[in-house]
Structure formats: structure tokens, C-alpha cells
Amino acid sequence: MPLPQGILNSALDAIGQTPLIRLDRIARAEGLKCNLLAKTEFLSVGGSVKDRIAKRMVEEAERTGRLVPGQTTVIEATSGNTGIGLGLACALKGYPLIITLPEKMSLEKEATLRALGAEIVRTPTTAAFDSPESHIGVAKRLQQKIPNSVILNQYTNADNPLAHELTTGPEIIDAIVADAHSFNTKKSSGKVDAIIMGAGTGGTITGVSRAIKKAHNPECVVVGIDPKGSILAFPDSLNDSADDATYQVEGIGYDFVPEVLDRMAPTVDVWFKIGDDEALPAAMRLIKEEALLVGGSSGTALAGALKWLKTEKGKAFADVEGSNVVVLLPDGIRNYMSKPWFIGAATQQKETPLAATIKRALAGDS
Numbered sequence: 001m002p003l004p005q006g007i008l009n010s011a012l013d014a015i016g017q018t019p020l021i022r023l024d025r026i027a028r029a030e031g032l033k034c035n036l037l038a039k040t041e042f043l044s045v046g047g048s049v050k051d052r053i054a055k056r057m058v059e060e061a062e063r064t065g066r067l068v069p070g071q072t073t074v075i076e077a078t079s080g081n082t083g084i085g086l087g088l089a090c091a092l093k094g095y096p097l098i099i100t101l102p103e104k105m106s107l108e109k110e111a112t113l114r115a116l117g118a119e120i121v122r123t124p125t126t127a128a129f130d131s132p133e134s135h136i137g138v139a140k141r142l143q144q145k146i147p148n149s150v151i152l153n154q155y156t157n158a159d160n161p162l163a164h165e166l167t168t169g170p171e172i173i174d175a176i177v178a179d180a181h182s183f184n185t186k187k188s189s190g191k192v193d194a195i196i197m198g199a200g201t202g203g204t205i206t207g208v209s210r211a212i213k214k215a216h217n218p219e220c221v222v223v224g225i226d227p228k229g230s231i232l233a234f235p236d237s238l239n240d241s242a243d244d245a246t247y248q249v250e251g252i253g254y255d256f257v258p259e260v261l262d263r264m265a266p267t268v269d270v271w272f273k274i275g276d277d278e279a280l281p282a283a284m285r286l287i288k289e290e291a292l293l294v295g296g297s298s299g300t301a302l303a304g305a306l307k308w309l310k311t312e313k314g315k316a317f318a319d320v321e322g323s324n325v326v327v328l329l330p331d332g333i334r335n336y337m338s339k340p341w342f343i344g345a346a347t348q349q350k351e352t353p354l355a356a357t358i359k360r361a362l363a364g365d366s
Contacts, residue, residue, distance in 0.1 A: 010092050014045035015055050015085075016167050020175040020326070022186075023302075025289045030306060034193075034323040035186060038286075039172055042294055042332030046085045048251075049168070049204055049330045050078075050154075054085025056163040057152040058093065066150055069094055073149040076100070077139040079200065079251045080109030081331055082154050087116030098142060098149075100135040102127075105250055108335045125246070129256040155258040160203030161210070168204065168328075169211020176324050187322030194221040194317050195326040196305040198252040198297050199232050202261020204328065209267045221313070224268040225304030227253035227279070233271035234263045241273070248276045248341055249296040251330060270308070278303040280341045287333065295336050298329035 008014055020037045027036040041049035058074075061067040067074070073096040076086055083099040090097040097118040101110060104125035113120055121142070127134040132141060136155070143149050154160050172192060180190035192212050197205040209222045226233040229246055230253025233239055247253065257263065263271070276296075283299025286292045305327045309318040317323045336342050 011045050011088055012055055012092060015051040015088075016044055017171065018043045020172065020179075021290075021292065023286075023290055023327070026285060026302070029289070030309070032309060032318045032325075033321045034309075034318050034325045035188065036305075037176075037324060037326045038290070038292065039168070039326055039328045040292060041168075041328060041330050042292075042298070042334075046081075046088050047332050047334055048081035048084065049164075049328070050081035051085040051088065052163040052167055053154060053157075053160045053203055054082055054089055056159045056166075057154070057157055058086065058089040058095075060159045061150065061152060062093075067095065068148075071148050073098065073146055075139050075143050075146070075149050075151045076154065077135040077151075078154065080105045080113070080335065081251055082201075083113050083118065084109065084116070086152070087113050087118050090118070091116050098139075098146075100138045100142070102135050104246075106335050107338060112335070129254065154201050154203065154260070156260060158260065160201055160260045161207035161262075164204050164207025165211045166207075169208040169216075172208070172326055173212060173216045176326075189320075189322050189324055191217045191324065192220050192326055193217070193323045194223065194314075195328065196223040196225060196301055196308060197328040198225045198227075198301050198304070198330060199261060199263070200252045200254065200297075201258045202232065202263065203258075204330070206260060206262045206267055208328070209262075213266060218266075221269050221317070222267065223304065223308050224263065224271045225252075225274055225300055226271060227300060228273050228275040230254055232257060232261065232263060233273055234268070238271055238273055248339070249279050249300050250336070251295075252297045252300060270313075272304045272307055274300045274303045274307070276341070278307075280345070282306070283333075284342075284345045286329070292329065293333045294329050295331045295333055296339075296341065297331060301327050301329060 018040050023036040044051040075098045077100045099118050100121045102125045123135040180188040199205050212220045227247045231239045279300035282303040286294045308314040
């Protein structure tokens, strides 16, 4: 899929078309011979992979008459990124927007949504998904009380995985196929050999897997990553853990299995559980070593990828020059700048040799 040319009509035309970027520094540090590649979804106009589903859900709802300009109010329960994508679409199309957002989610997400004109209702993080007090429960209550309101419902909406089957997956395929036919000196199998993704609603992993396995490489290994404390991994025994049920990483993991997630083979071949203690340092590695300004869920995906590549099956890809292993990075650091995990990692570092040099240089001026 070529990048749009010339002048775009609106921000919606700048959704998607994100690049694949080599993670060569991390690959070298880990002793990997494969091509470790990042699908950088945080470079989409709204800052996350969720831009894609927001655009498609709105446009399809307009096409079928569920959304009527000047009449309909849009309501959505979200961990933030789908809300921001909807905020873009609704700001441009003139739909009032109400977002129900768990308290855990960052202040940056709320501020961005409010700047886009959305109304925000915060809900208890600890409320179960089927509780009237949860972000899903509150959205339903509002929809019942507000005339001409519609919940697009990313958790059940078929346009969620379809957006990724029609755009994200083909973009990854096209980039790898094009690279294999270029004058690049890097070896390449010419196909997507393995792809690692986190799961929230599950639309991304379901849609991307379908795109790759149906039309490109049926043997591609799809690895799902689920935070410790979530229950999306399969088999269910993977979710039986004494780990704390709460986790700092946002946007992935749930206490229920969304309807749009197909979590079993052949859609997802294997699952791994990753805790904050692995995910957040991995996010900082992506920032510091690869200059990719990502959020915590991207760290979860990278940590899961590195863990899988050390398994017996993963080594069959890790040790092969030209094998293409893709890691999907869902969003950027913009939404987490005030979070303690980032502030601490960014500001409370050991003194570097350069810092010591600066200190000595300035001490000579006093």
C-alpha cells in the first residue's frame, strides 16, 4: 500500500501507513541473527494502532445509517487510545463524543481527549467489566439515558479486526515483500515469518493474523502477549498466577475475553505472559537504544518477543539470517510522560561518564 501522495484532505487520511523499522541494536545485543522489525503504530496521526479501528467503525456506522451527522452522539468505553482515534473522527465529522475511561489511565489521555472536544467520565479501575460501575457498564447506562446515542463497541464490533485485516496486515506484508526485492544488502526470506503482538480488545492480533495467514504465509507464527493479571492468554491455565491482579501497562489485557478476539490456533499459535518488571524496562530499551518513543505496551510486546525467541521454536527463527520477525508497537510515550515508571527511569539514572565530564568542566569555571 503506497503512502498517500500530495495534500491530504484531513487528519483521517494520515491514519496508518506506519513504517517497519529495524531493531538492529537490540538484535545485536541479544545475539539474534534474524531481522527484528518494529511496526511503529505510534507514528499514526493519533498516536496509536487504535486510530485504524476508530476510523473504520465511524465510517462503516455512517454508511449503514447507525451514525447520522447532526443527530447522533457517540459513546465509547476505552482505555484511551480508541477514544483518541474516535476523538479525531468525531471532531472532524461533528459528532458529540462521550468517553468512559478507567481511573488507571493516564492524565495525558484525558487531556488529549478533552482537547479534541470529548466529554470524559472516569470509572473505578477495580470495577469488573460486567459491573454497572465499570467503564463498559457506565457507557451502557449513558446510552440508555441519552437520546440518539450509539456505542460503537470496539469489543464486539467486527470492523475492529477487519480494519487490521485490511490495512495493518497488508502494510506489513507489502513492506517485507518490497524490501526483499530492493537493493538492500540484508538477507530476507521475503515473507513475514513470525509476528508478536499484545492483545487488548484482540482486534489487532486477530485481524493481522488473518491477513498474513490467509493471503501471505500460512506458516507464519503468531505470538500473543498478555500482561500478568489479565486473562486473555490461552490456554486459561496460563492465567492462573499468584501475581498481583493489577498492572501499570495500559491498553492491553482485560478481565474478560472480548468477542472480537480469536485467541486460539490457528489465529494465535502461542501466548506468553509478561509482567511490568519486564515490560517497562523493555520500553525504555526501545527509547534509549532504538530512539523509538514508545509506551509500556510496546515494551510488553518486545519483552514477549525476546522471551519467545529464546524458546526452542523461537530459536528456529532467531538463529536464521534473513528470517523476518515483526514486533508491533501499539503506541508512543506521549500518553505516559507523567507516569512514575517513565519519570523514574528517565530522571533517576546513574551518572554517566559524560555527566561526570560536564561536572568537572563546569567546576573549573567556578
